[in-house]
Amino acid sequence: xxxxxxxxxxxxxxxxxxxxxxxxRYWIPFLLAEELPAPDCPPVRVTLLSERxxxxxxxxxRIGLIDEFCAHRGVSLWFGRNEESGxxxxxxxxxxxxxxxxxxxxxxxxxxxxxxxxxxxxPCREGGGVVWTYLGPPDAMPAxxxxxxxxxxxxxxxVSKRWQESNYLQAMEGGIDGAHVSWLHRxxxxxxxxxxxxxxxxxxxxxxxxxxxxxxxxxxxxxxxRAAEAGSHYWRLTQWVMPWYNMIPPYGDHALHGxxxxxxxxxxxxxxxxxxHPTRPLSAEEHxxxxxxxxxxxxxxxxxxxPVAGKDNDYLIDRAAQKAGRYFSGVPGIAMQDASLQESPxxxxxxxxxxxxxxxTGIVMARNRLLRAVRAMEQREAPPALDPATHRVRxxxxxxxxxxxxxxxxxxxxxxxxxxxTAHITI
Numbered sequence: 001x002x003x004x005x006x007x008x009x010x011x012x013x014x015x016x017x018x019x020x021x022x023x024x025r026y027w028i029p030f031l032l033a034e035e036l037p038a039p040d041c042p043p044v045r046v047t048l049l050s051e052r053x054x055x056x057x058x059x060x061x062r063i064g065l066i067d068e069f070c071a072h073r074g075v076s077l078w079f080g081r082n083e084e085s086g087x088x089x090x091x092x093x094x095x096x097x098x099x100x101x102x103x104x105x106x107x108x109x110x111x112x113x114x115x116x117x118x119x120x121x122x123p124c125r126e127g128g129g130v131v132w133t134y135l136g137p138p139d140a141m142p143a144x145x146x147x148x149x150x151x152x153x154x155x156x157x158x159v160s161k162r163w164q165e166s167n168y169l170q171a172m173e174g175g176i177d178g179a180h181v182s183w184l185h186r187x188x189x190x191x192x193x194x195x196x197x198x199x200x201x202x203x204x205x206x207x208x209x210x211x212x213x214x215x216x217x218x219x220x221x222x223x224x225x226r227a228a229e230a231g232s233h234y235w236r237l238t239q240w241v242m243p244w245y246n247m248i249p250p251y252g253d254h255a256l257h258g259x260x261x262x263x264x265x266x267x268x269x270x271x272x273x274x275x276x277h278p279t280r281p282l283s284a285e286e287h288x289x290x291x292x293x294x295x296x297x298x299x300x301x302x303x304x305x306x307p308v309a310g311k312d313n314d315y316l317i318d319r320a321a322q323k324a325g326r327y328f329s330g331v332p333g334i335a336m337q338d339a340s341l342q343e344s345p346x347x348x349x350x351x352x353x354x355x356x357x358x359x360x361t362g363i364v365m366a367r368n369r370l371l372r373a374v375r376a377m378e379q380r381e382a383p384p385a386l387d388p389a390t391h392r393v394r395x396x397x398x399x400x401x402x403x404x405x406x407x408x409x410x411x412x413x414x415x416x417x418x419x420x421x422t423a424h425i426t427i
Contacts, residue, residue: 002367007351010370011167013263014050018374023049023243024136025383027145029260029272031055031131032159036063040082049135050265053122054078056098059085063126064098065133067119071102098124128274129159146388147245148418149258149276156255157276158290162298163306164261164339167348168244168269169367172261174338175246176366178224178238179359182207184337187326188295198251199427200397203227203234211359212406218242218390219369222362223406228399234427235409237396240366242373242385248296249397250426255282256395257296267347270305271339273297279423298335307336315340392418396425 002010013020028048035044036057043056046065054068054077068076070089079090086103088095094114095104100121105114122133123141128150134141149157164171174180182204189201206226213222218241228234239247248257260272273296275282293299298307309315315331317340322330331337356364373383385391396413404412413425 001354001356002351004350004352006367006371007348009374010351010367011169011348012266013168014266018378019370020049021136022370022374022377022383023263024134025140025142025377025386026136026243027125027132027134027142028262029130029132030065030262030270032161033126033129033131036131043078043080043082043087045076045078047264048133049263051135053120054080054087055124055131056082056087058082058087058098062098063124063131064096064100064121065124066096066098066100066121069119070094070096071117071119072105128157129154130272140382142386143388145391147258147274147391148278148394148420149256149274151420152276152278153281155281156278157274158255158282158287159272159274160290160297161270161272161305162300162335163264163304164269164271164343165267165311165347166269166339166343167266168261168263170342170345170349171269171271171339172244172246172259173363173366174342175248175259175261176220176222176238176240176362177360178211178222178236178362179209181224182209182226184328184341185334186328187321188334198254199399200234200236200249200251203399204236206234209359211361213362213365214407214410215365215369216390216393217387218385218393219245220362220365221393221410223409225406231402232399233402233404234399235397235413237410237413238362239393239395240362241391241393242369242383247393247395249395250424251397252426254426255286256424258395259296271335273335278418279421293333293335296334298333298339307339309333309336309340311343394418394424397427398425399427 039059039061043054046053046055052068053065055065057063072094075091081088086095086097093106097103100119102114102117108114124133203226210225220240222238224236226234236249244261246259255275255277258274262270290297315336317330319330321327331340
């Protein structure tokens with residue numbers, strides 16, 4: 001249990017909030033590159049950590065992320081014309097470049113006035129099919145992220161995102177929780193294409209996992225231990241990398257998965273999903289499953305990133321399928337099974353009312369690391385996981401002798417570290 005004050009600190013991420021200041025020290029994924037497909041394409045509205053912004057790709061292909069509203073009369077630049085190396089406001093023709101500088105005020109024939117006008121602007125970079133930005137102090141900008149899914153060929157990865165109507169923290173905590181899979185997702189162990197028939201899916205029927213956690217340079221490593229054959233345990237190692245990344249073990253020869261839970265504002269987040277295989281292209285069957293919203297992906301309303309299933313239609317709950325055991329909660333799809341329950345307490349859960357158990361150790365440690373990082377930053381210490389080298393970790397699943405301690409399991413398993421071109425450890 002945490003106090004209401006701690007909960008407030010952890011969940012408020014807007015300008016001026018202590019957690020907001022911490023999160024702004026990291027590079028942030030905010031658009032799929034395909035959302036800005038070509039020079040002078042239409043601009044895109046972006047809300048990030050409660051800041052309303054506009055993104056556009058100019059005539060030279062440069063990406064700008066600037067204040068959404070024109071400095072003249074405060075109207076949205078989303079209606080603007082993206083042309084001739086700038087975004088021109090549709091109201092009176094004021095024009096801005098990717099750095100936020102006003103380059104033209106038609107009523108200012110001498111061009112003197114516009115030189116004084118500049119909108120807030122943030123640097124952007126592309127990597128892994130994603131557009132990233134940095135919202136923090138310019139003199140504290142860290143090196144660019146180096147996750148394995150960013151480095152593999154495009155044929156080896158699949159990236160998507162969806163809107164979730166909850167604070168980032170309660171969504172992220174679901175990715176750390178290694179115990180809920182045996183209950184909430186138990187129907188998927190039989191029917192989900194990327195789990196079906198694997199040894200790991202069989203072992204996850206054990207509903208009494210032991211959760212062990214150690215700190216890593218980037219965050220925490222969570223081990224969920226379940227019964228396997230006599231004298232052995234089945235382990236699933238999940239990586240949590242600050243400030244909001246989860247890396248999830250796969251099943252069989254399927255690809256690795258990961259999430260990023262990026263705050264849109266304090267009551268909504270963007271749920272990014274990254275799938276990649278270190279040694280082979282993703283198959284047509286894998287692509288079909290992901291594009292159709294199976295597993296950890298969701299079916300989206302065409303033209304948007306909002307899921308078809310949501311609060312307004314009770315997440316398409318199927319009580320008959322629940323009774324039959326196909327979906328333990330009655331909600332189809334792993335992604336929306338998680339989202340439905342994470343959204344159910346309201347946009348910001350009151351964690352002061354919780355009664356936590358030993359299986360929640362990973363969640364407790366993640367919260368503590370975030371709180372410690374905020375306090376350390378207030379003492380001018382750099383946050384963890386800014387060094388790209390700390391990003392090169394993997395999730396893994398395997399069977400090991402029952403007498404091995406968790407720290408020895410982590411040290412023994414080479415799959416917990418990235419070795420380019422080598423396969424991950426999974427069963």
